[in-house]
Amino acid sequence: MYAKDARSLLKEHSLSVTEGRLRILELFLRANGALSHADIEKAGDAPFDRVTVYRTLQSFVEKGLLHPIPTSDNTVRYALCNDTCTEAHHQDDHVHFVCNHCGKTVCLDHIAVPSVHLPTGFSPRQVQVIVNGVCDACQRAPRGPKA
Amino acid sequence: MYAKDARSLLKEHSLSVTEGRLRILELFLRANGALSHADIEKAGDAPFDRVTVYRTLQSFVEKGLLHPIPTSDNTVRYALCNDTCTEAHHQDDHVHFVCNHCGKTVCLDHIAVPSVHLPTGFSPRQVQVIVNGVCDACQRAPRGPKA
DNA sequence: TGGTTTGTGCAACATTGTTGCAAATCTTTT
């Protein structure tokens, strides 16, 4: 799915390649779900400065590498954008699935976003769909992974 | 739309009627959009303690009076639930519209939530749709109200 | 390689959310 390596992804998005950015980006490449700020900070081997994480995530979002996922709890999560995102143009109309069982958030890139019929006067720019429920993994293993 | 008065709403949702709860609930009844924690704290005449606001919002959500709206920035917003919500059962599958111009969030209760086709193994419980764009008010008045 | 630009880490701070407890308020019962 995301065949590219961290280094080239950074370059493609005109971000200078640094140790920290590589590490953070690789976390995302490995994670099959979305990550919150806290996830990254706690992420094992790499004791990043909090500030660095904030700034890194921020520039990743600006440069079209990550996109924020809306959540109802107070934690913003980020996921890798699909290939078509650039700094100038984000195309993030996709469906996110939040599992109530294991807490994982996944990005269902390939699912089509249904069209919404809005009242007159409202012009949509971006449509995000958040589905809560039970994910496939938890469905199979009732005593779920995490939460 | 929300013809009920604050007092009876509280009672119906088995919440004891207090000064603060009435005031906060009335803010929601008057607001035609969603409110964030900060909105309420700053809300004019009522200098509530921060803690009270937190706890009030929390119990309102628990008792099915309000529901949280997912957002991409870090601020949770709340909106009044429709009549069918109770403590036991929330029915909050609706469309929220966030205006990029004035920043207002409105709850498009009457708009049907499109059905999403999920991959096998995923079972949905709740579907929330967040649409960004320009709202009807800002459409008409290019130099928008707030932001 | 050297100079310039950009990113990092530290420290200090600002904001936001949480918890325990005593005083105030609401509800219910007498």
Add this chain to the structure above:
DNA sequence: AAAAGATTTGCAACAATGTTGCACAAACCA
């Protein structure tokens, strides 16, 4: 209507989260 009991409020202190300025270090470009 008043008193007892339950719930809510506000304060204080704390914890967690996010922000800013600046010196130093690392990356980029020629």
